[in-house]
Amino acid sequence: MSVLFLLLCGIILALIIAAISSPFWRKDPTNTMLVSEQAAQDQEREDLKVEREVLSHSLQELEVELAQGRLEPEDYSRLKATDERRLLHVLDRLEALKPESTAEQTPSASTPLPRTSWAAAVIPGLLVLVLSSGIYGYLHERTIPNLVDLRTQMGTDAPDPLKMVARLEARLRENPDDLQGQVMAGRSYMALERIEDAKRAWSKVLELDPRNHEGHFHLGVILVETRKFDDPEMFQTALAHFDKVIADLPTQPGVNWYRGLVLWYLKRYRETEEAWATAFKNLDPGSQDAQFVKAALAKLRAGETPF
Secondary structure (H helix, E strand, O other), X not given: OHHHHHHHHHHHHHHHHHHHHHHHHOOOXXXXXXXXXXXXXXXXXXXXXXHHHHXXXXXXXXXXXXXXXXXXXXXXXXXXXXXXXXXXXXXXXXXXXXXXXXXXXXXXXXXXXXXXXXXXXXXXXXXXXXXXXXXXXXXXXXXXXHHHXXXXXXXXXXXXXXXXXXXXXXXXXXXXXXXHHXXXXXXXXXXXXXXXXXXXXXXXXXXXXOOOHXXXXXXXXXXXHOOOOOOHHHHHHHHHHHHHHHOOOOOOHHHHHHHHHHHHHOOOHHHHHHHHHXXXXXXXXOOHHHHHHHHHXXXXXXXXXXX
């Protein structure tokens, strides 16, 4: 009997110890949810950073393809609007996902432990199962709106340029050293013919990236198109901008045309002919731009004013 009594006491004692110690080995469901949510946000942030770089590269490629005549203007406008709209969404989401500086909230050491019962050995397993299903549903509900929003962002409707510029300006006031933001602002100002704002944006681009091809090209164009009189020093400044682009993109037709134009004003006619011939070779022969350059070349070679 004594052996049976001791065995029964041992079983009862083990059950009591398990019930009392269950709060220490039971997982905190709140902490589990927070960790899962943070992991999902970290992964989303990394994915968005990759997408931001891809979109930035895509926008640069569109500029090159348009200038080389490999892309029609209407296709360029549509693709550019789509990429810029998606890029704005990505930047907004990255801004929202910035880690907060506040300290993580942790349970106080003085927080009383929850009361236990004889059912404590069963409840933790059920609780973990319920919470796992809840976390999966929570993350699934977050994913569906993101996919719907992505479809909306990739739609064919063009964005309101004024609203887009207002958002860009607000972003750049907080972070004026955002290179891609300044590039997008420069393009938008050019489209809206806000030339002084465009000039400031492209100047900031070159301050951040002195070798930026687009910045040099647009500043050179602004100098040529907004001149009040034919100042040789101004033409030399514009030529310096175009030369920086030509050094890396020697066959780029848009830059060669403007470079030839500046050289013509500087009375360097042989170099003008070379620049315009290069531009013509890299344009679609059937395009209006190619016909325009061809006519200018013919007049130049005949000793006439080419435009």
